Amino acid sequence: MSGFLTGRAGRLTLRRLAVVVAVCGGVAAVCAAVAPLVGIVVDRTGWHLGVMGSEAFDAGSTERAILWVRIPRVLASLVVGAALAGAGCALQALLRNPLAEPFTLGISSGASLAAVIAIRFGIDAAFGVAGVGGAALLGAAGTLLVVWRLARIGKHLPPATLVLAGITMSMFCSSATVLIQYTSDLTEVTHMMQWMLGSTETVRLAMVGYAAAPIAAALIVLLAYARELNALAAGPEVAASLGVAVGRTQTVVFATASLLVGAAIAVVGPIGFIGLIVPHALRAVLGADHRLLLPASMLGGAATLTVFDTLARTVVPLHHLPTGAVTAVLGVPLFVTILLGQKRRAALWGRG
Amino acid sequence: MVYLRLHDVAVALGGRDVVRDVSAEVEPGQLIVVVGPNGAGKTTLLRAIAGLVAPRIGVIRVAGHDPLHAPRRVIARELAYLPQHYELAFPFAVEEVVLLGRYASQHGLGLAGADDLAAAAAAMAACDVAQLATRRFDELSGGEARRVILAQALCQGARCLLLDEPTAGLDPAHARSIFVMLRAQCAAGATAIAVTHDLDLARRHGDAMWLVDSGRIAARGAPAEVLAAAEARAAFDVAIHVGRLPSGERFAVPA
Numbered sequence: 001m002s003g004f005l006t007g008r009a010g011r012l013t014l015r016r017l018a019v020v021v022a023v024c025g026g027v028a029a030v031c032a033a034v035a036p037l038v039g040i041v042v043d044r045t046g047w048h049l050g051v052m053g054s055e056a057f058d059a060g061s062t063e064r065a066i067l068w069v070r071i072p073r074v075l076a077s078l079v080v081g082a083a084l085a086g087a088g089c090a091l092q093a094l095l096r097n098p099l100a101e102p103f104t105l106g107i108s109s110g111a112s113l114a115a116v117i118a119i120r121f122g123i124d125a126a127f128g129v130a131g132v133g134g135a136a137l138l139g140a141a142g143t144l145l146v147v148w149r150l151a152r153i154g155k156h157l158p159p160a161t162l163v164l165a166g167i168t169m170s171m172f173c174s175s176a177t178v179l180i181q182y183t184s185d186l187t188e189v190t191h192m193m194q195w196m197l198g199s200t201e202t203v204r205l206a207m208v209g210y211a212a213a214p215i216a217a218a219l220i221v222l223l224a225y226a227r228e229l230n231a232l233a234a235g236p237e238v239a240a241s242l243g244v245a246v247g248r249t250q251t252v253v254f255a256t257a258s259l260l261v262g263a264a265i266a267v268v269g270p271i272g273f274i275g276l277i278v279p280h281a282l283r284a285v286l287g288a289d290h291r292l293l294l295p296a297s298m299l300g301g302a303a304t305l306t307v308f309d310t311l312a313r314t315v316v317p318l319h320h321l322p323t324g325a326v327t328a329v330l331g332v333p334l335f336v337t338i339l340l341g342q343k344r345r346a347a348l349w350g351r352g
Numbered sequence: 353m354v355y356l357r358l359h360d361v362a363v364a365l366g367g368r369d370v371v372r373d374v375s376a377e378v379e380p381g382q383l384i385v386v387v388g389p390n391g392a393g394k395t396t397l398l399r400a401i402a403g404l405v406a407p408r409i410g411v412i413r414v415a416g417h418d419p420l421h422a423p424r425r426v427i428a429r430e431l432a433y434l435p436q437h438y439e440l441a442f443p444f445a446v447e448e449v450v451l452l453g454r455y456a457s458q459h460g461l462g463l464a465g466a467d468d469l470a471a472a473a474a475a476m477a478a479c480d481v482a483q484l485a486t487r488r489f490d491e492l493s494g495g496e497a498r499r500v501i502l503a504q505a506l507c508q509g510a511r512c513l514l515l516d517e518p519t520a521g522l523d524p525a526h527a528r529s530i531f532v533m534l535r536a537q538c539a540a541g542a543t544a545i546a547v548t549h550d551l552d553l554a555r556r557h558g559d560a561m562w563l564v565d566s567g568r569i570a571a572r573g574a575p576a577e578v579l580a581a582a583e584a585r586a587a588f589d590v591a592i593h594v595g596r597l598p599s600g601e602r603f604a605v606p607a
Binding site for chain 1: 448
């Protein structure tokens with residue numbers, strides 16, 4: 001009927017909310033604590049996967065130095081994962097569309113286009129990595145404004161026109177990106193490709209620091225709209241008669257989610273699938289009450305991206321894969337598994 | 353005292369007036385039944401009263417508020433709206449669907465408190481869906497789903513119910529019980545405007561009937577008289593026969 005795979009759950013109670021948030025938070029905390037300790041160790045016998053022990057906390061040790069290299073990556077994964085999964089979850093509810101995520105709405109394409117332009121015209125050389133990140137954020141904000149303007153009808157932001165406007169902008173930005181790459185030299189193109197695959201490798205602690213506070217604030221805004229998103233499940237007219245300020249909800253949630261995505265892309269480049277698989281997987285288990293699903297998605301996204309990022313730097317020894325490539329390669333099978341599991345359960349109940 | 357006032361209202365959709373020249377006053381406690389052929393403008397009239405579509409001209413006041421411009425939370429305390437078509441993006445459990453009705457009266461996290469649960473239980477009992485409380489909405493039959501969303505509207509606790517075909521798809525016993533329930537709500541001080549094609553139930557339970565034809569209220573008054581009037585025959589393109597059963601009870605059927 002709706003295309004959403006939704007788990008069975010009863011009415012939300014404080015106890016259920018506390019348990020779920022504690023479990024998701026605990027998982028994210030464990031991932032965050034373990035991830036920087038895990039890595040490939042090279043010694044005389046060759047290489048192997050190693051986990052650092054207490055030596056990592058000794059002043060002046062090599063392990064401690066390595067730890068300090070890995071920590072910004074892990075922090076970036078936590079922040080970006082929470083932002084992407086939270087934004088994806090909110091956009092799916094807002095648009096009542098299971099496929100909604102930053103990539104469907106053109107936000108990431110717009111950010112990528114801006115970043116590619118920045119690289120092409122040497123802004124990265126002038127301002128460093130932060131220059132490309134800043135350009136990407138501006139690109140995301142610009143795309144957001146265009147999509148919003150194209151999709152808006154009166155005070156309302158109808159899902160159908162929003163998706164159409166998003167896909168149109170996405171196609172335009174992708175084509176423009178290709179054109180710019182075509183006119184760039186090889187060094188620039190390599191740089192662009194690296195950026196567009198999405199990677200935490202070049203992240204500096206300072207960038208995570210800049211992004212963390214606005215991302216946290218935006219996540220809180222989304223959480224504040226959880227009840228409105230629940231009511232919108234019944235459609236904008238019913239939601240309005242239930243008392244929801246539908247136009248304001250649509251504008252605030254869309255803008256907040258887009259800026260979250262822009263900030264995430266500014267830090268690590270476009271990383272796909274986290275905004276899609278994390279909310280879908282959790283919805284299939286926890287049900288669709290957004291007071292529960294939104295915080296769970298944020299914490300789950302933080303944990304998932306941290307795990308995927310750790311895999312990205314350990315799965316092929318001595319060679320760091322782009323995080324975005326790993327989320328795509330692992331995300332699709334994971335998604336198919338959820339889908340098949342749900343279909344099997346649906347078949348048992350005799351319903352499609 | 354007048355609860356709802358419509359003055360010279362016209363509503364245009366796609367450049368065409370689908371509702372026009374509608375003026376009416378509704379007093380609290382009244383059950384107004386709205387009948388008319390398909391495409392007459394009944395739904396649009398109801399949506400205009402609910403503040404979901406802007407009238408082209410005219411004035412609509414609900415307890416003194418303009419439903420189009422007053423804050424939705426304020427209007428939600430006055431009006432609960434049951435649409436003809438209802439699609440839920442996420443299959444919540446029945447109890448959760450009904451509790452969505454409490455949106456306007458909850459704050460913060462909106463976890464259901466004792467009064468919310470009591471309101472939901474009363475609404476579910478009134479619509480005979482209490483036994484479905486833990487079922488998933490997408491696993492209900494059409495008629496059950498209809499009664500659940502009616503329970504959601506009731507649970508809202510608004511002073512006026514705007515119902516677009518509340519009995520569509522319901523079996524005769526449930527259709528009748530819905531009108532009996534509406535009667536009881538109105539006796540307790542609520543106001544209700546129900547669009548329906550169930551002419552006999554409308555005649556039996558309505559305080560007043562509006563016959564809508566081509567966007568206008570073509571006839572209004574006591575239901576039996578409106579149905580027997582020439583306007584009803586012209587509107588429906590079939591005569592409505594109002595007769596008496598051997599028991600003396602009256603009935604209305606298309607002839």
